[in-house]
Amino acid sequence: MKKQLNPADAMQYIKSGDTLLVGGFGLSGTPLTLIDELVNSDKDNLTVISNNLGEEGKGLGKLLVAGKLKKAKGSYFTTNRDAVKAWSKGELEIELIPQGTMAEAIRCGGAGIGGFYTKTGAGTKLAEGKEEKVIDGETYIFEKAIKGDVAIIKALKADTLGNLIYDKTARNFNPVMATAAKVVIAEVDEIVEAGSFAPEEVVTPHLYVDYVVINQYVKKGGRYVESI
Amino acid sequence: MKKQLNPADAMQYIKSGDTLLVGGFGLSGTPLTLIDELVNSDKDNLTVISNNLGEEGKGLGKLLVAGKLKKAKGSYFTTNRDAVKAWSKGELEIELIPQGTMAEAIRCGGAGIGGFYTKTGAGTKLAEGKEEKVIDGETYIFEKAIKGDVAIIKALKADTLGNLIYDKTARNFNPVMATAAKVVIAEVDEIVEAGSFAPEEVVTPHLYVDYVVINQYVKKGGRYVESI
Amino acid sequence: MSLSDRIKIAKRVAKELKEGEIVNLGVGIPTIIPDYLDDKKVYLQSENGLLGMGPTPCDEDIDMDLISASKKPVSMDPGASLFDSSDSFLMIRGGHIDTAVLGALQVDESGEVANWAVPGETILGVGGAMDLVAGARRMIIASMHLSKDGSPKIVKKLSFPSSGTRKADMIVTEHAVFKFLEGKMYLIEMLSDISIEALREMTDAEFHVLEKNKMKTN
């Protein structure tokens, strides 16, 4: 079976200075347990690629205030005031990227595609310095594929091979991130026998997943809360 | 509900000279009923983008011998001797493209991506005349997105909104083709009520599908045979 | 920004949507449009990975793993489908959304939109705004006529950072409806009882007025 790890043991696969792909849209579909372990670890100087930096004091927001982050790359940080503050003080680098460009660039990173031309952002500040190409009369900008050293993602269930399924809109960036890092650690609520998922049901086939850890949070009132 | 058409009525959306995206890998996942209608129609001068040209006298192979095709673009035509013959006589243009590049180019066509850089084929005959780019030390070649005028695809079932699910490996190119044409006609075995599919089960969301026709073939001994 | 103005704008945009359309609604005024669709069925796409977004659930059904792009709990209509972020933006960027209804900080007289950044302020968020601007088949701007400080939002030329070269098709404010035709901005309808002259005063952009007999007034 796919190697199941204690959350603490998963930390051996992450090094200071690594680029991490972290799943989630706000807090939904975020690997909260793995993030807590990172907060308590000695890793620092991390670059995080994630749509947001969680919320203030929650999810990736914790990692930020713990001083573990060198840089964040994503689409929307405005609502986390800690992120705005850290950036203003020069304590955090931020690279903004349109949400769809981010999703596509990560998919390309996993797909052996070096880069692509998108319409999104052409003619805007975010296109400054980027190569332009006119294709069939429309202007596109070049975006390079994104890869990570380690992806930490959140799924609903894994089977013993490592196949993953996701919970409703908690899917978000997790499946593409699972394809685009050297090491992929999936945090799940439950591990079931191989063969429990119909072949049509699998969203992330097991070949993308290296390690599985069990989520230590419990869901109450429709949101994950710490179990202790 | 999504407009259900008789196969014959679907022909009004196809014009002579059109570029058609046609689903299928060999005969599996091929819209056999729609192809039969095309064979019996007055359309000609068609460009077909499909992995193969069916088999001799079957699927797209029928359309070829009916003299409807100007050009075929796909990855593997060698096993259909009619295609080899037509090409040798100068009656059919053929453009070869690696299978993965074809899948990716069609996905880009549907995704608002103008083109992409792939490793596949770099340094080969199929890369001649194509732009090269070195990204992080690796050589990639540029491939332009592929779009069609009309996509004719095959799914297992549609719901009344037009959501589609597929049968095992008959899925192949159908989901990407559904995204990349101005008009998309899906041939299905059955239409069920909206809400019959779990939201996780839908492979092609209904916004991609314009018209639905019912497959007139029946499955015997594991393969589709003409019903009459 | 009075509630009745917001409702007026939402109602007018709702009228513009066609039965069966695929619609993506931005933050702010657009989010209340579903309340004014009456019997018209449109399919709401949410860029975090849902087509067929339904209304806010009652408290006991709230699940924060079923949320909108504004991170609010939602429900699913029959026939809904779930997908990942890359497939969601394939839809958006690839021209599969019939109409995006977006707020704006500024729109210029060619229809170019600024809706993500304010000059001089910290710019740390763009979200899916640029993808929607680039990709939706039709873009309707739903916005108050003036910004909070009373300055015109509908301007000659953008002073705020552009969201993309793709232009809006229509603007709906509490006072008026404008359409863009062949690169020019036309007043097509009045929604309040101010005069066209008064409207011109609060609109920095030059606009043409659709011939009187074709134009609706309040």
Add this chain to the structure above:
Amino acid sequence: MSLSDRIKIAKRVAKELKEGEIVNLGVGIPTIIPDYLDDKKVYLQSENGLLGMGPTPCDEDIDMDLISASKKPVSMDPGASLFDSSDSFLMIRGGHIDTAVLGALQVDESGEVANWAVPGETILGVGGAMDLVAGARRMIIASMHLSKDGSPKIVKKLSFPSSGTRKADMIVTEHAVFKFLEGKMYLIEMLSDISIEALREMTDAEFHVLEKNKMKTN
């Protein structure tokens, strides 16, 4: 091309595969490898959209909508998954297949492979060959030592069209096993009782011989 030679090659490649690997098997000799894996479990990927391909089903279970990339009926192992062609080649091109075992028309002494086209003949098929060459983490060539007309397949320089600049890691023929190390070709094992000199005669490519005490002989 005797059946026993084909089996010998398949068995030797099977030995090379590791428990739990993700493997894509090309047409020809590679397709019989699963018969010689004994208790070793590998996961077979088929580029038409299946991971976890199982053995040929019995006649009454044949479904031509569950086929291999060679368009033969197959089955699914527990834990199998289905996906479309773009996701399948994402796997292949993106480096997620541990080992591709492919046939070849020619391999040169640097490991460059030609496996899709014959000069002077009509070239109307490439399939997924180039994607597998470009993307698999390890590429093993499983091939008869000589071509049908008796000419060497393992050559100094390709005279057939290349399948890509990415080089093979290993060649297994009925006579020998070669590995490529730092751009050089090494004989690492003899699989028949011919002499190394005889092997050199039927091999156009220059190869080094691994130190005697490290090399296995038949």
